[in-house]
Amino acid sequence: xxxxxxxxxxxxxxxxxxxxxxxxxxxxxxxxxxxxxxxxxxxxxxxxxxxxxxxxxxxxxxxxxxxxxxxxxxxxxxxxxxxxxxxxxxxxxxxxxxxxxxxxxxxxxxxxxxxxxxxxxxxxxxxxxxxxxxxxxxxxxxxxxxxxxxxxxxxxxxxxxxxxxxxxxxxxxxxxxxxxxxxxxxxxxxxxxxxxxxxxxxxxxxxxxxxxxxxxxxxxxxxxxxxxxxxxxxxxxxxxxxxxxxxxxxxxxxxxxxxxxxxxxxxxxxxxxxxxxxxxxxxxxxxxxxxxxxxxxxxxxxxxxxxxxxxxxxxxxxxxxxxxxxxxxxxxxxxxxxxxxxxxxxxxxxxxxxxxxxxxxxxxxxxxxxxxxxxxxxxxxxxxxxxxxxxxxxxxxxxxxxxxxxxxxxx
Amino acid sequence: xxxxxxxxxxxxxxxxxxxxxxxxxxxxxxxxxxxxxxxxxxxxxxxxxxxxxxxxxxxxxxxxxxxxxxxxxxxxxxxxxxxxxxxxxxxxxxxxxxxxxxxxxxxxxxxxxxxxxxxxxxxxxxxxxxxxxxxxxxxxxxxxxxxxxxxxxxxxxxxxxxxxxxxxxxxxxxxxxxxxxxxxxxxxxxxxxxxxxxxxxxxxxxxxxxxxxxxxxxxxxxxxxxxxxxxxxxxxxxxxxxxxxxxxxxxxxxxxxxxxxxxxxxxxxxxxxxxxxxxxxxxxxxxxxxxxxxxxxxxxxxxxxxxxxxxxxxxxxxxxxxxxxxxxxxxxxxxxxxxxxxxxxxxxxxxxxxxxxxxxxxxxxxxxxxxxxxxxxxxxxxxxxxxxxxxxxxxxxxxxxxxxxxxxxxx
Numbered sequence: 001x002x003x004x005x006x007x008x009x010x011x012x013x014x015x016x017x018x019x020x021x022x023x024x025x026x027x028x029x030x031x032x033x034x035x036x037x038x039x040x041x042x043x044x045x046x047x048x049x050x051x052x053x054x055x056x057x058x059x060x061x062x063x064x065x066x067x068x069x070x071x072x073x074x075x076x077x078x079x080x081x082x083x084x085x086x087x088x089x090x091x092x093x094x095x096x097x098x099x100x101x102x103x104x105x106x107x108x109x110x111x112x113x114x115x116x117x118x119x120x121x122x123x124x125x126x127x128x129x130x131x132x133x134x135x136x137x138x139x140x141x142x143x144x145x146x147x148x149x150x151x152x153x154x155x156x157x158x159x160x161x162x163x164x165x166x167x168x169x170x171x172x173x174x175x176x177x178x179x180x181x182x183x184x185x186x187x188x189x190x191x192x193x194x195x196x197x198x199x200x201x202x203x204x205x206x207x208x209x210x211x212x213x214x215x216x217x218x219x220x221x222x223x224x225x226x227x228x229x230x231x232x233x234x235x236x237x238x239x240x241x242x243x244x245x246x247x248x249x250x251x252x253x254x255x256x257x258x259x260x261x262x263x264x265x266x267x268x269x270x271x272x273x274x275x276x277x278x279x280x281x282x283x284x285x286x287x288x289x290x291x292x293x294x295x296x297x298x299x300x301x302x303x304x305x306x307x308x309x310x311x312x313x314x315x316x317x318x319x320x321x322x323x324x325x326x327x328x329x330x331x332x333x334x335x336x337x338x339x340x341x342x343x344x345x346x347x348x349x350x351x352x353x354x355x356x357x358x359x360x361x362x363x364x365x366x367x368x369x370x371x372x373x374x375x376x377x378x379x380x381x382x383x384x385x386x387x388x389x390x391x392x393x394x395x396x397x398x399x400x401x402x403x404x405x406x407x408x409x410x411x
Numbered sequence: 412x413x414x415x416x417x418x419x420x421x422x423x424x425x426x427x428x429x430x431x432x433x434x435x436x437x438x439x440x441x442x443x444x445x446x447x448x449x450x451x452x453x454x455x456x457x458x459x460x461x462x463x464x465x466x467x468x469x470x471x472x473x474x475x476x477x478x479x480x481x482x483x484x485x486x487x488x489x490x491x492x493x494x495x496x497x498x499x500x501x502x503x504x505x506x507x508x509x510x511x512x513x514x515x516x517x518x519x520x521x522x523x524x525x526x527x528x529x530x531x532x533x534x535x536x537x538x539x540x541x542x543x544x545x546x547x548x549x550x551x552x553x554x555x556x557x558x559x560x561x562x563x564x565x566x567x568x569x570x571x572x573x574x575x576x577x578x579x580x581x582x583x584x585x586x587x588x589x590x591x592x593x594x595x596x597x598x599x600x601x602x603x604x605x606x607x608x609x610x611x612x613x614x615x616x617x618x619x620x621x622x623x624x625x626x627x628x629x630x631x632x633x634x635x636x637x638x639x640x641x642x643x644x645x646x647x648x649x650x651x652x653x654x655x656x657x658x659x660x661x662x663x664x665x666x667x668x669x670x671x672x673x674x675x676x677x678x679x680x681x682x683x684x685x686x687x688x689x690x691x692x693x694x695x696x697x698x699x700x701x702x703x704x705x706x707x708x709x710x711x712x713x714x715x716x717x718x719x720x721x722x723x724x725x726x727x728x729x730x731x732x733x734x735x736x737x738x739x740x741x742x743x744x745x746x747x748x749x750x751x752x753x754x755x756x757x758x759x760x761x762x763x764x765x766x767x768x769x770x771x772x773x774x775x776x777x778x779x780x781x782x783x784x785x786x787x788x789x790x791x792x793x794x795x796x797x798x799x800x801x802x803x804x805x806x807x808x809x810x811x812x813x814x815x816x817x818x819x820x821x822x
Contacts, residue, residue: 032609036628050792053615088605088616106605108615149792156795163821164628164727165794168621168720171609172791194499194517198443198582204464204519205499210579217447217575309579316575334798334820335772335779340751361746368746380583381461381560383576384567387745409746410574 007285009394010318010354017280017294018322021301024329025182025251032170035162037223038180039328044156046173049146053090054109058141061100061122061130062113068135076123076131085110100130109142116141149173159331161223181328186224186320187246187253188215191232191239191263192307210309210380211256218316221411222324224252234263240270247274247300251327254320255304256312257291264291267304271295285394286354288379289315301327310379314356314389317408338406339388341368347390348398358386359407370407386410418696420805421729421765428691428705429733432712435740436593436662443581446573448634449591450739455567457584460557464501465520469552472511472533472541473524479546487534487542496521511541520553527552560584570742572634592739597635597731598657598664599626602643602650602674603718621720621791622667629727632822633735635663645674651681658685658711662738665731666715667723668702675702678715682706696805697765699790700726712738721790725767725800728819749817750799752779758801759809769797770818781818797821 008016027041056062063079071077079100085091085107095101095112103109103116115136123131149155155173156166162180170178190212198208209231216226227250232242246253257267272278274297281294288311293304301323305312325333341361349355358379359370370390375382388409392399399405419427438452467473474490482488490511496502496518506512506523514520514527526547534542560566566584567577573591581589601623609619620642627637638661643653657664668678683689685708692705699722704715712734716723736744752772760766769790770781781801786793799820803810810816 033624033627036631052613086616088614090615106616106618155792163795164625164632164724165791165797165821167628168625168724168791169795171621171624172619172720174609174612174619176610198585199587201585202463203499204501205497205517207517208583208585210582213444213582214575214579216444217578220447221575309583313575313579335750335774338750339746340778363746367751380576380579381566384574384580386576410576 007283008281010284010286013281013284013294014319014322018326020280020296021326023299025184025327027179028182029177029179032167032176032178035178035180038162039330040156040158040160041179041181043154043158044175046149046151046153046155049151050149051143051145053145055143056103056105056107056109056116057143058116058118059104060116060118060141062095062103062109062116063100064095064097064113065115065136065138067097068132071132071135073133076133079130079132081128081130114138159329161330183223183225184251184324184327185227186219187227187229187250188212189229189232189242189246189255191255191257193234195231211312214313215254215316218320222321223328224324236266243270244274247297252300252323253302257304257307268293271302294319310383338408339368340404341370341407343399343401343403343405344369344371345401347372347392349392349396351397352394354394355392356389358382359388359390361387418694419692421695421697424692424695424705425730425733429737431691431707432737434710436595436738438590439593440588440590443578443587443589446589446591449573450741451567451569451571452590452592454565454569455586457560457562457564457566460562461560462554462556464556466554467514467516467518467520467527468554469527469529470515471527471530471552473506473514473520473527474511475508475524476526476547476549478508479543482543482546484544487544490541490543492539492541525549570740572741594634594636595662595735595738596638597630598638598640598661599623600640600643600653600657600666602666602668604645606642622723625724626665626727629731633732634739635735647677647681654681655685658708663711663734664713668715668718679704682713705730721794749819750779751815752781752818754810754812754814754816755780755782756812758783758803760803760807762808763805765805766803767800769793770799770801772798
């Protein structure tokens with residue numbers, strides 16, 4: 001098992017792989033209303049200032065601030081009310097010294113006025129006159145044109161994953177179409193003579209194909225478009241042919257390989273036979289998951305995941321997710337929702353290896369507690385019971401009960 | 412502003428509303444491969460035991476454990492090798508006392524054998540004979556039929572949101588179709604004379620419709636199917652007509668109401684006019700967000716969100732999300748990914764009110780730090796810059812720099 005002589009830490013493996021990846025999917029223009037979770041292909045700039053005019057922030061009177069400096073409750077300033085600012089229209093008049101105009105929140109501050117006195121600090125004494133009971137400074141009670149957003153300012157940088165707030169910001173500016181990266185098409189192959197489609201009944205020694213479907217789910221969650229290429233027998237020519245087809249058609253390929261070392265070696269050899277640079281990483285120091293293969297052929301990334309369904313799933317999160325994001329040019333990844341939880345029991349681990357344990361989470365007064373789920377063999381059922389996976393860092397020789405650890409939640 | 416005399420804490424508001432909600436969407440049968448994030452409408456049971464037979468967990472020799480009890484490195488036990496268990500087939504022979512059969516991982520343990528000795532603890536001395544160098548106990552080296560999953564055992568309970576691990580578990584059992592709750596259809600109305608479609612250019616005093624689109628994004632993320640009913644003017648008849656249409660066609664309706672108290676009161680009155688029990692909550696003690704209305708008409712939930720885009724978004728997360736989940740019968744909500752972060756600066760707050768502050772997160776050696784983003788008016792742009800919202804609990808009169816707080820991440 002030559003590949004295990006050189007196990008890389010996951011961070012380093014990911015770095016070595018993605019650093020060599022230059023392929024990006026093309027851009028396409030779509031409706032902003034349909035763009036949730038897509039990644040921007042270019043910076044989106046504000047087409048106009050926001051607000052587009054000086055806007056009242058309160059209900060009150062638009063005034064020249066200097067007219068109010070002497071005002072107090074005991075000795076109010078009297079101003080001449082010349083008009084009411086119409087809502088939804090630009091005022092056609094100007095506020096001169098000694099004058100005021102009634103204005104409502106959101107209204108356009110008329111020329112001449114440079115502040116708005118809140119209605120609470122005024123007393124209307126007649127149709128044409130108002131008492132000002134407090135002084136205001138220049139700019140008080142209004143928002144200057146361009147104060148929220150200048151014309152040409154970046155609203156959403158390139159490489160941003162669009163969430164509800166970004167969609168709202170674009171709509172607020174009337175940007176109803178947006179250029180985003182095309183969803184990467186990800187080909188998925190399962191290999192193994194013993195693997196059969198899930199709808200068939202396994203004979204002894206056969207197992208149903210789980211990995212094609214869990215991998216497809218991960219691809220879908222990460223913004224990719226999964227395309228299943230089915231099950232390939234443990235045959236070099238067959239694997240080579242199917243992999244070449246998938247590489248031609250897709251932006252990326254994920255193979256879940258058989259569990260024996262010879263099949264893994266064959267996968268690596270086939271990847272190398274298809275083009276440069278070929279395999280870049282062969283073996284990653286995680287549990288579960290060691291026999292992961294990461295390569296690039298003709299600019300397109302290929303991930304060979306272990307055949308064990310749980311190893312495949314964990315390594316899909318660790319490697320397939322960031323690759324799909326990079327293919328779309330994601331440049332500002334948001335923090336991943338790792339929960340911090342206190343371990344309920346001791347967990348043993350080998351130093352130098354990053355372990356991921358299925359845990360159930362419990363809410364307590366002091367935060368979260370993680371209960372490790374123990375399992376014998378078919379961990380996929382345990383994983384379905386788990387809220388997430390607890391990370392035992394590579395530099396730890398296990399964690400003690402009560403220790404704080406990070407938990408990756410399945411979405 | 413009568414509604415504000417009786418502001419409820421968000422927890423209590425949510426409870427009062429959802430407790431009165433009995434409507435569920437109907438179930439439908441779909442392909443498991445297409446069921447990511449759907450919610451099961453019934454418990455899924457295992458159709459057969461897993462493994463379906465006693466299965467070797469290691470490469471080695473299937474034996475009767477009692478034959479090995481005397482074995483040691485110095486004084487091995489000699490057993491007669493009668494056959495090799497074929498992969499992918501049931502063995503047609505039986506292991507008798509004094510006998511052993513070569514078996515590979517995953518192979519079916521033959522009748523008579525009740526343990527498997529690892530190949531590392533054996534020495535094959537001839538075609539027909541093997542030395543056993545260590546004793547094994549009954550059950551060692553194998554997984555009993557049904558040990559992972561008994562026939563009829565619950566694989567996925569009813570009301571579970573399907574993630575990749577559940578999809579894998581179902582596929583492993585050959586369950587390629589699954590009954591899930593139909594996606595709730597959620598009608599979305601924006602109200603306000605000043606609101607215009609995003610593709611139009613606003614006159615002074617007009618604002619573009621942001622809320623229809625951010626609400627639709629939240630609905631989509633929570634597993635609902637958004638249906639936009641457009642912008643309704645501040646007119647009682649018009650609102651009543653459009654709301655009745657939406658209620659007839661959808662499982663739930665969300666209205667983002669105008670900002671003035673009179674328009675909110677009109678919304679509440681129209682909801683009450685359409686059927687019992689009508690408005691259940693009028694005003695929630697959060698910032699931003701106070702004028703939230705929650706009601707039920709003819710069994711269907713209606714949420715009236717504040718017109719301010721940020722208030723609308725936050726309250727959609729607080730109220731629309733759990734309602735959509737309950738409409739689908741979600742019974743086992745997974746922990747929400749709230750991050751714990753240390754505040755970089757002091758934050759003031761009123762006691763008794765739950766505040767949500769937009770923050771940017773920074774990774775440090777000790778975990779996350781939250782930098783509050785300050786804003787003057789058009790917070791939707793700040794929200795687009797934020798990684799999430801930091802919660803200032805209702806019982807706090809603000810938080811000090813260095814305090815640990817919870818941050819809700821936008822997905």
